[in-house]
Amino acid sequence: MSGEASTDVADIKFGMLHLTPRSLRALRVIPTIMVGLIVAFAVLWILFLADRSWTVKTSAGAAIEEPGEFLVTLLDGLTFAGLLFVVASGFTLIFGLMRTVNMAHGAMFLLAAYVGIQLQQTMVGKSRNIESAEVSMFAWVVPLLVGATVVAVLGVVMQQLFLRWNQGQDLRQAIITIAVSVVLADQMLLQFGGLAKKMVWPGSVVHFFEILGQRYAFSRIFMLGIAIVVGIALWLWLNKTRMGMVIRAGVDDEEMVRALGINVAVVFGITFFVGSFLAGMGGAMGASFAGAAPGTDGQWLLNSLIVVIIGGLGSIKGAVAGSVLFGMVTAFSPAYLPSAYTFYSIIFTLGTLAIVLAVRPNGLFGRAE
Amino acid sequence: MSDSVLRVDGLCAGYGASQVLENLSFEMGQEAVCIVGRNGMGKTTLCKTLMGFLQPSAGAITFGGSRIDGLSPDRIARRGLAYIPQGRRLFPSLTVDEHLEMLAKGTRGKRWTPAAVYELFPRLAERRQNGGAELSGGEQQMLAVGRALLLNGKLILMDEPSEGLAPTIVDTLIEVVHRLVEEGTAVLVVEQNLRAATSMATRQLVMVSGQIEIETTSHELSDDADLQRQYLGVDA
Amino acid sequence: MISLSARNVAVALTCVALILLPAFGSDFFVDFVATRTLMLGLAASTMVFLSAYGGMVSLAQWLIFGVAGFAVGNVVAESGRGLNLGWGPWTGVFIALVAATLLALLLGILSARSTGIYFLMLTLTYAVVGFFFFGQVTTFSGFGGITGIDPPGFFDDRPKRLYYAALVLSMLAYVGFRAIARTPFGLALQGVRDDPVRMSSLGFNVQLHRTLAFTLAGFVAGLAGVLNIWWNGQIDPTSISIGPTLDLLIIAVIGGISHLEGAWLGAFVFIGANIYLRDIPFLGSIEGLLEERLLAEERFNTVIGLLLLLIMLASPDGLAGIIARIEHGIRLAFRRSNPEGDGSSLRTNGQ
Amino acid sequence: MKPNKNRRLPSLLGVLFAIVLIAAACGGDDGDDGDASPTTAPAESTAPADDPPADDPPADDPPADDPPADDPPADDDNTIRLGIMGECEGAFGGFHEDVVAGATLALINGAGATSTSADTALDGFSGASVAGVPIELVGIGCGDDTADRAIQEVRTLVEQDGANVVIGPLSGDEGIAIANYALDNPEVTFINGISGAQDSTLAVRAPNFFRFNGDGAQWNAGIGDILYNEGGWRTAAVIADDYGFGWTSAGGFVADFCAAGGQIVSQVFPPLGTTDYSSFVQQLPNPDEVDGYFWVIGGTGTNASLEAFLNAKGDLTGDQHAGNLFFSPALADALGTDIAGAYVGGFASLPGDITTPEIEAYLASADAAWDTLSGGLTGNEPGPPSTALGFGFAYGYYTAGLAFVQALEQVGGDMSNNQAALREALSNLELQAPYGPITLDENRQAIVDTFVAQLVLDEASGEIVQQTVAIIPGVDQTFGGTYSTETDPPERDNTACEPRDLPWQGNSIPVIDGVPQR
């Protein structure tokens, strides 16, 4: 008996049946192949083709011609990815364990930034024109930790007051956090005003070095360093401590964790603390890197969303991958897009997201729901 | 009864409008007891209610002398009711070692520590670094048992432990149950595999439509084909 | 059955009141409150439709709404930013609806595989892509937006005709969405919402249903978008930024995201709160207690945030849910006093 | 629920729908008698957005009921109802207090008003009148930097609160939107607050929309000339926000710099919402390839972009950098002390270092009107009122209010005939404002004095401060024909770079030690 022997029924009804399993599988890989081609072209373009006389003008030259520019762009991408990771890892941690989409994540970022700035100004004793030289490492780290702790406590309070008892109602929780962020944003505008503020890097990290003839700032490397330390700490916490194991187990099967005698409510609270703390750390770092102003909250909520959607919701590994991809596209697209079109880079960046999702609807490391 | 470990009185529970457990009662001491019954009779619902995942609509559950109905699952577990769920429900993200390590806190000096579990199941020790999803069915069940043992509880509740296991593994499991009872842990097994059920415990409670229909012994149940047909739908 | 009648009677009475509104309402109220309530309610109803019948909470509805507006602007405007095609207003409507529907189709195809909170976040991201698209692509708009769009001459007698247009479209959408729920397509959509796996095994193309529902909702959102640009006269990328996008979600949720009439109810409360809540007298006294004007007039976003929080904490199903529960309670009490009373289902939600 | 019930519903609603259609068809007819009917409940329950001290509920005068098009309310009761369109949210939300105070101070100084509160302007004022005509504050609009919201707020002010004169708004897109609204609502007079989009006056040209401040391009007039002739720049690179204000502001510099003979070698437009500017800064030429850079990046981008430059290209030195109003030590912490010597474009008011008797009197009047104000410059903490009023946001609103009061004075409070006399007076006003005279062109756009400042190191404090170096008199919107009603509004790089004669070239008034050498 063979497939062709009695296709009369199916033939009439629909042509779809002519597809063999193999050809169906082949159909499914088409998007993957397309993405592969796009990536291959992008790599080829950056490495060899950009800014040649026979291609269009780009602001950075082909990597083999201008390795310095390439390296700087690469570092830009990586260091920015570091900051993205710190912020997004908190978001994804909370989502992973509790399925709570914390739409107040950006507001927490901004609040920590403001608190940090305020404290730093107090510590330095100056409210404006603070120079890096006046800022000791202490006067940077303490505001960062205090700012992060403040929002971490706020996060736990929000979770305990508003979210704890409607666990599992993800839309409702998302809206509650939206409401919190609306109130926070409005009150922050009142308390901290509308002007952009900035936290100042400590003098010890503000210096520059040369790589392949290009100047590069140590502060960016410092930021990447913090991100790596945060990443390692998170990894150690999740993989080498009992609490971390409980959290990972909770991501897999929360009910079973409870059946093993573990008080998940406490674990939830701690996770919310850590997740908000990371948002706060990111806030202080972001305020040093790019400043803080009304609207920064929404921007960083969005950044976090994009990173975790690319990487896969709830996955720390995904947050790393999402940050790196997002950071790279952010850095490379203005540099290697044709010069006349660099202002489309932000669309291009978001387009990456669409492409990733076309191939993997749950993100790079996301699990199917 | 002074040595009563678990006592269930007139338990009613269900999902929304549909009542699955209806006025279910039984009592057990420090022993092995099997609840047998066909699929769909409410066995798993009973487990979930005992563990606190489902709130009973009526009735009482007394465990170790105090009421546990209405408590949260983690508090019930901490009172000493350990649960081995149907389908094992291991954590795919955790290795064998991590499954045990995560519960190791406070086990020092108690009967069951991770080391003792590895001693009981040497097979697991070989697979320490494997993820929960990479184990065979038997190994998974061993890990699920080991995980429950670390609670050092008074009663272990097993939901369909023999499901999907090779007969030799089931034998190991039966042995473990006997050993646990010898060492002073009560075991409540919910089972539909008659062989496994009758080998694990002498007391057999037959569950039909959310109630304990009759209580019998493993010998009676194994020998009485009518009983099997009537309550278990097994036509031998 | 009683409750259904009560619901329908309430809806019908509201409709009558709305029809008569211009006769006794001030122009400001008709134009600024009522017309906008109907418009935003119409847009929110597409969100509610997708959520209640399709199980999809879409944040792309406001984008589609905006795209229709941008399409009208590009087609109709004769100068300023955008394409400046200078074609007739009704051509603009046609193109806007086609654009909105096609966009919805595209987004539907792209997101039909996602569900739940993933769908929500994915559509939020689309919304943001749309914002940046119109912000950066000056061919169609740029951040300055498209200004000075006038509605067709037919609507010159403002506010009444635009109001009635919004009212008619809202009623059509309300009746239409409820009617669709009874059609084969609507039933299948609800089936997809309840159990996509079973639907698949019954021979339904689950993703096709999701996509088509999304497209249909997109068309209606496009209608609302056209009304909006006529009403507003201009549109710019910040009109479709993350803030207004979330506002629409807030509207749908305040009203009750599983009740169609919740869309308009939510819009009314939202707009009313924005306009009238600033003047609530007690805020002034609180302000006296709280230093620093924490709750002063210009802080009405705080008030709206707190209102939203309150409603969400009280009822996951918004005001409509609260109303349904109150009604339920009243009827329970009524039934207790009349044991012979009607024993039929008390269900008020669902379709 | 029973299905048969469901079928009854659509038919019921179908009948209603038919009624609606009929009603819609007749809607045009029964509409005109709306003013005969009483106000609806919501309108009644509503007090004006700002509690006026004279506590008259709006039920006394039902302005909300008036169809605006053919029934100007001012004729009836001879009250001027003023609305102020402020900005309580968004990027400029911190300046809400400032701008309301600006408009209020004009009424205090010019119309005998008294502020209700000694430490905020937001509580309104009382007792304002000009030529015996009382001016009532009906509401303060609360913008959020978006056009949609601006329209809604202005409509609330006009259509609900019955404002017949509106002062505002603050930002560019809002200005364009309100200018368009003005076109459709000829019965209301709009006096721009401080918004600086070119289109509001040059393209929209609503006859009832007046602007007594320069646009974003005008504010940068003169700086290109100075950089070319005194800074020795021949080539420049521009980095500007990719939206209307960035384009307009950059356009002003380009027009001015090129008019003097300079060349623009590169223009980079990072999108709004950019967090990491490093890749955009990379696109700029290196410091050895260009004479200087002109910065038009606002918000958080100001610091982020400057820092990205520091990181990638080198120190920010005074001889190679210049910028528009964002390039100020108040907004850009990243400017180190090496920046001393850099030139900065102007804004509405002059920097604090200029002292003339008029300015001193103006600032003193502010300090007399309130004890403290929580303005944007003091981080919304209570501070001296003169700090807030000395800055461009408040000053823009002040000039608007002052122009209104002076014009009203000229016509003796005559608001009749659709405010024709008032508008005529506004159009021809020669406003003697504290920081310089202002007149309007035929598009009702201000011809203003603007200024160029230099960043210098204050020896005493060791801080970088702004010092005015020149006043550029009589700057108009067209830049000698670079812009006209025929040209497209400034876009990414559509401002032509060509030498031309600008009316103010060579006429700049040097300022030495804060004293203009007029």
Place this chain on the structure above:
Amino acid sequence: MTSNAAVTQIESHRSLLWLESVTVAFGGLLALSSVDLEVVEGDRLAVLGPNGAGKTTLFNAIAGDITPSEGKVLIKGVDCTALPSRLRPQLGVARTYQKTRLFPGLTVEDNLYLAQTGKQRRHLSLWRNAKDAELRAKAREAAGMVWLTDQLSAQVADLAHGQQRQLEIGIALVTEPDLIMLDEPASGLSKGERERLVELLEALPVDSTLILIEHDMEVALSVADRVVVMSDGEVVATGTPDEIRRNPLVHAIYLGEEAAS
């Protein structure tokens, strides 16, 4: 294995379902290992086996909810190994689920109506027409078959568990499939309901083919004319009910070795 022998005896042109060494692996776990099976028109096949033997996985592979990692699934001679599940009803396949999968937001009638539209283009229609009346009549008829006539306009979420199980079967039957796959239809039913279920299944048209997973031997053996016994993902025995009753291997697997001895 005895199944291959049995399979080859049956004339292939009547073959409705043909499985050829179908293997399903979940990670390292073989849920089905190289299963061969043929079902011909009119067959009444019961699949027995302990929990975890792979019965439901077998159904999933046939219905397309799972794509086998190896092997072939042919329905009516058409290779549909990788065919999406939604296209299989066109071949006349209908199934029920062990865990009730209904549409709780809809009424019983709507559930039964909806089930029929899946195979038709109708399900995209925004209008109701004459065909609908027909489908609704059939839905009501099917409701009668599973004793739910009283509940036609009840919301499914409000039904008792037993009624939901009845509807689960009704949804499969109303599509008039050529091949009906019932996954533990009797679970959760009372004794009386179970007897009626047997009646119902016995009353199905002679030419309708049935595969049944059932723990209740009484139900299974009274309905089936052929039995397949599975264990550990493999088919370990096939035969008539009588043969199976007598097969010691089946006792060993299903009841436990000791009980069999």
